[in-house]
Structures are given as structure tokens and as C-alpha cells.
Amino acid sequence: MTAAVSLIWLGLLPLLVQSLDFTYHNSSQLEAILKDFNSRYPAITYLYSIGKSVEGRDLWVFVVGKYPTKHTVGIPEFKYVANMHGNEAVGREILLHLIEYLLTNYQSNATVTQLVTNTRIHLLPSMNPDGFAASSPNDCDSVNGRFNKNGYDLNRNFPDAFEENKDPVQPETQAVMGWIKSETFVLSANFHGGAMVASYSYDNSYTVPPDNDVLMYLAQKYSENNLQMYSSNSCPGFSGFTNGITNGAVWYKVKGGMQDYNYIYNQCVEITLEVSCCKYPDPSTLQGFWNDNKVSVIEYIKQVHMGIKGQVLDMNGKPILNAIVDIQGRSRMCPYKTNKNGEYYFLLRPGTYTFKVTVSNKSMEKTLTIPQSSNLSAMTYNFQFTEQTTIPATTSGLCSQATQDSNRSSTLQVDLVMFFFNVLVLYNTL
Template sequence: MTRYLRAVSAKYPELTALYSIGKSVQGRDLWVMVVSVSPYEHMIGKPDVKYVANIHGNEAVGRELLLHLIQYLVTSYATDPYVKWLLDNTRIHLMPSMNPDGFAISREGQCDTIHGRHNARRHDLNRNFPDFFKANTKQPQPETEAVKQWISKIQFVLSGSLHGGALVASYPFDNTPSSRICRSSVLCSVFQNYEHTPSISPDDDVFKHLSLVYSKNHAKMSRGVSCKSGSPRFENGITNGAAWYPLTGGMQDYNYLWHGCMEVTLEISCCKYPPAHELPKYWQDNKQSLIKYLAEVHRGAHGFVMDENNNPVERAAIKIKGRDVNYHTTNFGEFWRILLPGTYRMDISAEGYLPQEVEFIVIDSHPTLLNVTLRSAKDVTTRPTTSESEEAMTTSIITTTMDPEETIVFPED
């Protein structure tokens, strides 16, 4: 894999950048490939997205699909308008293997075993992240720590985690305060028909939509495929994570609650490590889903928060009324908020500035550009009147496409 990634990066230096976020327990690099027209630096006003695969070393399909996706994106840029639009307006970070040590001991053709699932210290990496609902007492692993540092350095907006062993898109929350955690080494709750209560996030509507985008663009997932006798059949190929089986220390809840990155767990194959000759079929089944899912980062509202001197306001808190999750602006004052069509009210606050509230509308086909100027609190010596408060904010709201010459942001098939 390392040779392949280096070869692609050398062949397409204008579209790719290869970097390692750290090392596994046994010293293997945790490689990430950026695919974008700006692979080496953040594009101001353009979001960063990611896919992470092979967090369980024996779940190999996602690893191979991301290698296929890299090749597809770089070779299609010059000929496919959709791919060109995506790479022109998005930085895509692809991590084919978060658990290379586990993959190294896994065996092709093993569909149901757990051999290779854990890292070299026998830890399940998808139970190793900080958890909002329950204290996670497991020893942090090098692979998990590397991902945590990575996410803290790059403000990702959208993410997908690729798994195997089922065919479903599973969305937050994965955990719940009253969950009954399955502690069996054989994943006792995965293939048993336990009835669990959904653990609903503030962005449940958006997470369901993102999950449906993946499942409905997949060749089979939306049919509610049951992979084996006794395993659940998911309506439309999606499920709330805790309703399927609750877990502590999962990566998708961590992304969302700690960093404001919307992540869905994508279970993309009934067999965890199928024979190599079957990989082309898996690629064809998932190709459209992988691409269309990433494009959803351009849905909703995005923009800048600036001060009166047109300087970016860093780490301003962005909160949608009725959605009790805080998002923050980047060092450049940027923000993105994936939202479905509707009317919203957004609170913007930052230390040293007057807090503001903005109402805006999101439509289905185009993102809403929302630029806000905050006034310094130092300029106000007394509590502002309503009129003064209104003067403290300048807002421009534009519903537009990413490219004025494009008629749609989400092209039809």
C-alpha cells in the first residue's frame, strides 16, 4: 500500500499530497492521501472532508475501496465534470488503514472471525476514543491518539468511517447513558436481534439524510439486506447506532461531540475480508455512494465571521437554535453547517465581541453563503439598546452555487 500511495502521489503531484499522521504500535505509518486542486494547503472557504477505513484490521474492503477511490478521483479529474467540481471545491483526506498492524495478521477469505480486528496491543480502536456518555477507562492507543491530534489540527466538516460485516449506514449516537454495553469478545450484540432504544443527536435529521445518501446510492444497501440468519434487516439500509447496539468509545460520536465533524459509520460488506477477485464488485457497489456522500458537505450554510476591520474571528461559537451542539469557526473565520432545507436562527459568539443572532433560509439545491461581521465589546460601555445591537452586526446572506456558471451543486445522475 505504501508503494502504491507514493507512486500515485509522484504521478499526480498537482492533485495529491501524501502524509503520515503517526505510527501504529509496530511502527507502521498511518498514511493519509489528500486529493484536491490544493493538496498541500487549506483552501480558504473550501471544506475539508475525510474517509477513514480499516479501523478494524480484518475489515479490509474499506481499505481497498479508498485506494480505488484515490485512483478514480485523480484519473477522472480531467474528464468528469462532477469529480472536477468536487476536487475544485473540497479537500478530500483519505486514510486507507487506521489499523495496519491488525491488517497485517488478517487473512483473505475470512468473513466472520475477529482475528486481526484489534491493534497489536489487542485493543479495539473503535472503543478507544473519549466518550461523552460514559468515562472510557481503556488505555489510549497510538493509532487513536494520532487520529485525535489529526482531527484537532484540521477542522473536518464531514467524515465517513468504513467498516465490514454488515450492510448499513449507522449514525450517531452510538452510546446512551442507559445503554447495556456488549462486552463479549465475539461482538455478541452485532448479530443478535436485541431491541435497543435510539440515542438521538441534535442533528438527527441531517444524520439520517447523510446515511440515506450513502445507502440509496449503493447498489444494495437501501434494500435492507440481512447478511446472515438472525442479523437485523435495516429499513432503507440505515440505523441509529445505539438502536443497533450501544458502544462506548466510538469514533463517530467523538468526531461529532468533540470537533463538530459529522461522521457516519458505513458498514459496506457482509464479508469482512472477501477474496481479492470480488473487490471490483464492491467498488462498483460503493463508487457512487462514496462520491455523493462527500458532496453533501456543500449542503446547508457556510461563510465567514469577521470583525469590523475585516479580520477573521477565530474560534467563534456557532450554534443553531434547537440544536444543542456547538460548532466553531476556523483560524480563518470560516464555518460550515450541514443542514436540510428550512428556516434557521443561528447564535454567533466570541470572547471580546457582542453576541449576535442571525436568521437565514436553507434551500435544497444550493448552499447558503452567510457572512457575519461582529462588533468589539470594547466599543460598548453600557448595555446596548436594541438598535445598537442591530448596528453591531453586518450580515450578508446569499444563496448561491459554488461556481456561478454551474446551474446545480448536486448534479443528477
């Protein structure tokens, strides 16, 4: 038996393939890399396109997980999105190296093996491939390539709960919206460049979100594992980020952002990661950026297992779709609803919480204490009704118009208060 045949028989040949180089990869190269990884690791990977860009480039999503092709009850869905601003290119390469790291360490590294086994990880390296094609390295500050081919900023293109967004929905945005609706994503982050900070919701309101403690914790978890980000003074002109995190609106308000859209309308917590002072730095810096973010990207994925998960079941033990699960003191703008498997996932810090589960004509309350998560598995609790329940009707669209109008009104009041407060502070400093 030859050495090569022996290696194939042992399943070790993929480890001998040359490592991914630290350079920028165009769309054709990116596609080839993803297809190669998929062919070499078919048991734990899945590659699919969620749609096409204006110029017809595929928006490829690479999945890593023990059950990569479909959702499995009890296994949370996680996602990373990069390059939605085409000229912010570092995140695109970080995700490619993350894929390689997960695949080559599966079954040899205990943490990675457990993470891949217990999580379905979706990675979209480029949401704006047309913008990337129109941009170039060593461009730190311009907007060349930022927008999609139609000239729209994709991070201003999503439905907004706080004010009406009249911009036409772009193909890339539509593809991501459909993707989000097709999965039960629990946790997400999107990569940007031009600063070094982890930013959390809300992006378009000064009001405090119901999960503010969780959002701050998640941003802090990423930042504290990235020394450059945590130092808060890595970029010229940015010195106001304590411990490398910020609330989005406090930094600057964004209408139509993807972060708020995920959190408000889709039950998926998302933060924004600004990972490079220069938007499109020289390729010689890429290995340093990977080293800076390597621990953070893994630690952040782990957080999808914090809190509690489970199912809502009827008296016969069958899952209930569209059951509303509320937590006392954490009323969301859009009520949390179970998926077709009756599942719910809540990212929560350790503590005691009172849950209220409502199914059309019935409701129940239960107080539960959530411990510190361990072994990459959230606490599991199933809510089961003991009486006959009426299955809720399937709802369509986003939150009700009444909910949005009420929220815009309260947001306007808060924003006016903040405006006059800021004017007062400015006046006192002149």
C-alpha cells in the same frame, strides 16, 4: 518526436499506466501505490503520515484537491477512514480505487473535476495496518486482526461523552485524534465490514442528537446509491435495517467510538459504513464491492457542500477565532467554535434557521433561509460585528466536565426508560 514523448508532452502518460488491480495490498504495496499516485499527479495530491502503528507502520493519508497541501478558506475538509478493524478489509481497497477514480477522471469528468476543485478530500486507507497484517482473506467472522497489536479495539478507544473510557489511548487512536484536531473536518465516514448498513450517531446514547435529520439524510444518501445496502436483507441474520440505515445505539451501543468522538467533540459529522457481510472476503469479490460503492462514495462526498458556511469577522473585517455559533433548537453538547480563520461550516437541510453568534462580550442573531445546495457549494454568509469585541481566549481539552456529567445523567435516565420499554416488549412477545 516519438509517440512516448508526445504523450508526455500532452500530459496523457499517467492514463496509460496499468489500472490498479482488484486484490488486497499489504502495507508496503499500499505505500508504493500512494507514492506512485502522488508522483504522477503532484498538482492535485498530497501524501503525509499522521503517525505510526504499534509496530511502526505509517498511517498514510492521501489528499486530493485543487489546493492539496493546506486548508483554503471556504473549501471544506472531508475525510474517509478505513480498516480501523484490521480484519475488515474491503473499505481499505475501496479507498484505493476511489483515489484512482478521482485522479484519472479529473478534468475529463465534470462532476469529479468540480468535486476536486471545491473540496479537500483526505483518505486514510488503513488505520490499523498491524491488524491487517495479522488477518487473512476468507475469514468472515473471527476477530483475528480486529484489534491493534496491543490488543485494543480502536473503535472503543476514543474519549466518550456518555461514560468514562479508562482504556489507555493507543498510538493509532492518538494519531487520528491529533489529525482531527489539526484540520477543520466537516464531514467524514469510516468503513467497516460484517454487515451492510449505514449507521449514524449517537453510538452510545438513545438520546436524539441535534442534527438527527442531517445524520439520517446522510446515511440514507449513501445507502440509496448502494443497492445491496439499501435492500436491507443482503446479509444472513440482518433484516431489521429499514432502507439500509440504522441509529448506532439502537443497533447496539458502543463506548469510545470514533463516530461520536468526531461529531460531539470535533464539529465533524461522521457515519459508519458497513459494506460487506464477510469481514475479509475473497479477493475475487473486490471488483463487485467497488461497483456497489462507486456511486455512493462520490455522492457522499458531495454532501459536504450542503448547508451553510462562512466567517465570523470583527468590525475591521478580521476573522475571529473561537467565536461560538449556535442554531436555535440545535444546541450541541460542545458549542460550535470558529477556527483560526474565523470559519464555520454547518451541514443543514434546506429551511429557515436562526443563528446566534457570540464573541465573549457581544452576540448577534440572524435568521437565514438555506436553499437546496447547488454547484457543490454551500450557501455563504459572513457574520460581522459592528462594535468592538473582545477576542475569546483559546480553550483547551474537550467539553467541560460539568457538561459531560450533566449529559451522562440525562443519558442514564433515557437508557433506563429504554431498558424497561424493551423488557416490556419482550414480556409481551413471550
